[in-house]
Amino acid sequence: MKRLLLTTVAAFFATTAFAEYPDKPITIVVPFAAGGPTDKVARDMAEALRKPLGGTIIIENVGGAGGTLGATKVAKSAPDGYTLLLAHAGISTAPALYRNLQYKTLEDFEYLGMINEVPMTIVAKPTMPAKNYGELVKWLEANKGKINLANAGIGSASHLCGLMFQSSIKIDMQTVPYKGTGPAMTDLIGGQVDIMCDQTTNTTGQIESGKIKAYAVTSKQRLKTPILVNLPTLDEAGLKDFNVTIWHAMYAPKGTPKAVVDKINGALKQALKDADFIKREEALGAMIITDSRVNGPEHKKFVESEISKWGPLIKAAGQYAD
Ligand code: ASP
Numbered sequence: 001m002k003r004l005l006l007t008t009v010a011a012f013f014a015t016t017a018f019a020e021y022p023d024k025p026i027t028i029v030v031p032f033a034a035g036g037p038t039d040k041v042a043r044d045m046a047e048a049l050r051k052p053l054g055g056t057i058i059i060e061n062v063g064g065a066g067g068t069l070g071a072t073k074v075a076k077s078a079p080d081g082y083t084l085l086l087a088h089a090g091i092s093t094a095p096a097l098y099r100n101l102q103y104k105t106l107e108d109f110e111y112l113g114m115i116n117e118v119p120m121t122i123v124a125k126p127t128m129p130a131k132n133y134g135e136l137v138k139w140l141e142a143n144k145g146k147i148n149l150a151n152a153g154i155g156s157a158s159h160l161c162g163l164m165f166q167s168s169i170k171i172d173m174q175t176v177p178y179k180g181t182g183p184a185m186t187d188l189i190g191g192q193v194d195i196m197c198d199q200t201t202n203t204t205g206q207i208e209s210g211k212i213k214a215y216a217v218t219s220k221q222r223l224k225t226p227i228l229v230n231l232p233t234l235d236e237a238g239l240k241d242f243n244v245t246i247w248h249a250m251y252a253p254k255g256t257p258k259a260v261v262d263k264i265n266g267a268l269k270q271a272l273k274d275a276d277f278i279k280r281e282e283a284l285g286a287m288i289i290t291d292s293r294v295n296g297p298e299h300k301k302f303v304e305s306e307i308s309k310w311g312p313l314i315k316a317a318g319q320y321a322d
Contacts, residue, residue: 004233021081021260025056028084028250031070032152033063035182037199041115041248042086044280048271063179066321067153068094068266071251075103075267079255081264084112089246090155096314097155098321106304110261111296112250113268116286118199119219119245120161121231123212123296125191133215133237138196145268149173150184150193154321157246161197161218168239188212200228200247200285218244225285247289249299269294297303 023273030042036092039061062070067090077083095105103109113222123134130136142149149166151158158181166173173195178184181198188196189211197218207214208227216234217223223231232243251266252261272288283313292298 021263022053022055025058025083026053026082026084027058027060028086029074029092030059030061031063031067031085031087031275032061032156033180033182034061035061035179036152036180036185037118037202037246038067038086038088038248039180039182040201040284041118041281041286043220044277045086045115045250045271047269048274048277049267051274052073052267052270061180064153066090066094066097066153066159068098068155072102074251074253075108077253079110079253079257080255081252081260083253084264085109085251086115086248087251088157088248089158089306090160091249091251092303093160093310093314094155096311105307106300107266108171108254109251110254110256111300112252112261112264113296114247114249114289114293114299114302115268115272116281116288117245117247118156118201118284118286119217119223120197120199120211121203121207121214121218121228122195122197122216122234123163123188123203123207123214124195125188125193126210127191128194128213130215133232136215137169140169140173143194144171147171147173148176148193148196150176150178150181150188151194152179152181153177156181157244158196158198161244162242164242165197165234168234168242176199185212197244200225201281204228218242223285225283228285249303257322265294265296 028042028046030039032038042059050136062073074083074085130139148295149162151162181202187193206212214231216237217231218234293302
């Protein structure tokens with residue numbers, strides 16, 4: 001009897017003490033709809049993380065309110081490493097934009113590390129008659145009051161880029177919000193909306209297959225991706241110092257054990273060196289992070305600086321959402 005008890009106790013410890021993270025599926029919450037750029041990065045990242053982490057990784061799309069619903073879900077999830085967030089730069093603009101944000105960006109997450117930086121493109125429906133950026137601006141001027149600009153909700157990258165674009169060219173457009181630029185892209189291809197500013201990771205393939213038209217890139221330099229190389233930067237097209245690049249990064253709920261955070265960060269660093277991941281990202285115009293921001297603490301410092309950069313600008317522009 002004593003012997004049986006000892007064996008049972010030993011078996012119990014063998015399964016708990018040595019049970020390694022992860023021992024059940026990990027969910028990565030994407031705070032935008034499926035098919036868009038954040039979703040694409042997450043699916044590629046999940047693939048690359050499977051090798052170093054092992055186990056199953058599931059993507060859950062929780063779109064809406066410019067990415068804040070998905071972030072809220074993760075901030076309030078169990079801090080056990082099984083619910084993670086893959087978000088974009090909007091996480092640093094949301095504190096200024098949303099008066100009723102349900103989480104504290106700098107307090108409610110463990111920062112896991114940064115993934116990439118992605119420039120954006122000014123794209124339009126396939127029937128847009130303009131042949132180049134100059135003609136696009138003329139078309140926009142001629143159609144003032146009737147232009148539909150798609151975006152992924154307040155605080156999304158497409159919203160902020162669209163705002164900067166409208167104020168730079170001094171033409172107001174009617175914004176049409178979606179839960180992500182995946183569904184917005186479907187409507188742009190169908191001609192239900194006229195124009196959009198979106199990450200190259202979502203637009204490159206559609207430009208290549210002729211489903212949409214492209215007019216400019218939002219980065220300071222022209223891009224090397226073959227199909228995008230001939231697009232002017234908005235800066236060279238006359239909008240001096242226009243420079244919008246969107247980054248993606250990963251987070252876990254605050255209180256996730258350090259050993260788990262370290263393990264995910266180690267796996268993230270390996271994923272960022274994965275040849276297939278790098279190839280897929282670079283083909284779509286994304287730049288993989290190779291500096292110290294792949295570490296949680298450095299990424300957190302970067303987010304703090306982004307919050308201080310965007311906050312006053314957003315407040316001055318009087319942009320709020322509830
Ligand atoms: N690109 C989108 C944005 O405008 C989000 C997404 O669907 O990934 O923020």
